[in-house]
Amino acid sequence: MIQKFAEADKFADFIGVKLIEAGAGYAKAKLEINNNHLNSMGTVHGGVLFSLADFVFATACNSYGTIAVAINASISYFNAISNGIITATAKEISKHPKLSTYLIEIRNEANELIAMFQGMSYRKKEQHNF
């Protein structure tokens, strides 16, 4: 189910994000940097890092079968990067019936921390159709 949910994400697909694995409250994905991902300074755009992290956040919080939507998120940037493959991993910090919180780390190929993302989701009653 969760793989189908992740595959249906058109924007993630458009920018090149690939799901590596997903389970209950957990997801991991990667992105190979190309020229389309760069900002005016020639480094990876904050929106790219955010989108990669947001994808594993959405995948993790939708892994339980009911629809969960993001209500807010924050990101801190630690190191600029211009090429290579980056990986994002979502960890569930807190899970309640309605609200859940996830912490996502983005790392480069040398396993250095590039950015950290935190997101909170709100769970609806509806089940997924996937």
Added chain:
Amino acid sequence: MIQKFAEADKFADFIGVKLIEAGAGYAKAKLEINNNHLNSMGTVHGGVLFSLADFVFATACNSYGTIAVAINASISYFNAISNGIITATAKEISKHPKLSTYLIEIRNEANELIAMFQGMSYRKKEQHNF
């Protein structure tokens, strides 16, 4: 200068963001939603809203001639949207030699608030080449 800086943003261009206007500590941009911008639930991806806001944030904080980089940002989502044109406007909240803060509103065509973004930037000593 600032228009050239904004035009050099490859990711913003890749996803379809268009600069409307920019000045000292200020920027406004728009995005026409298409299928590439949607998430697994058929609404506009959080990463798209963030990227649009991040673009006006970067444009506003780089409008003074010296390089400024984002250090962290947060976004809150208020209403889901699936089509139409969305507009983001950056306002300067605080400006110091090193650190500045911007508040960005994203609104739909009916002028409803879709999301609010807040970003902090760090100013370097280097001048832009644009």
Added chain:
Amino acid sequence: MIQKFAEADKFADFIGVKLIEAGAGYAKAKLEINNNHLNSMGTVHGGVLFSLADFVFATACNSYGTIAVAINASISYFNAISNGIITATAKEISKHPKLSTYLIEIRNEANELIAMFQGMSYRKKEQHNF
């Protein structure tokens, strides 16, 4: 009702916060700085600024008669301050049946922006007893 709710806040009272006014989705309060409010650098503690903002946030989001609890909040600091009276004003940015968002400005006596706080609340079904 909302005045009684605000008066029942023991921590706000303990640190010296005074409600100025409150209405539907709105609240304003002040704090006169004294030595107990200072940090190790002799400026007003981040926790004091946060607590003052949190008080007007809680008052504003509980102004509709049903219980609302904070789920997350962020604060950005713009200017350090060591004495005088500071004022916090809460403005409602978005209101839904369950989730609402408030933006709070903290200003000094010269009306300079000292800090900005953003908070999201979750509304329960229970009514207040106040």
Added chain:
Amino acid sequence: MIQKFAEADKFADFIGVKLIEAGAGYAKAKLEINNNHLNSMGTVHGGVLFSLADFVFATACNSYGTIAVAINASISYFNAISNGIITATAKEISKHPKLSTYLIEIRNEANELIAMFQGMSYRKKEQHNF
């Protein structure tokens, strides 16, 4: 040095925060909940949780001898609490010459996660006098 820095925090002392231990980029503190710490709903005030976390954040980022000031912070609340002893632990996530980021967990006596705090600091050139 860092113990003296922590002891000079008048607001932390005023509300009852006690330093447990501190080292390079690290600090741990506790607070025994009493009636002064409660909000209008009879649970621990968000400002108390924030202040406890902010204290270990400030202690950790000032542990290197030069003055570091908080520039922004966020907190997410996971479980309400009304009594007992709570403990906050600061972990350094990223450290650069100017900017550093810390993640702080607040736990109750049963080691349950009550809240999570994230803070970013800006390092000045001045040395501490402590």
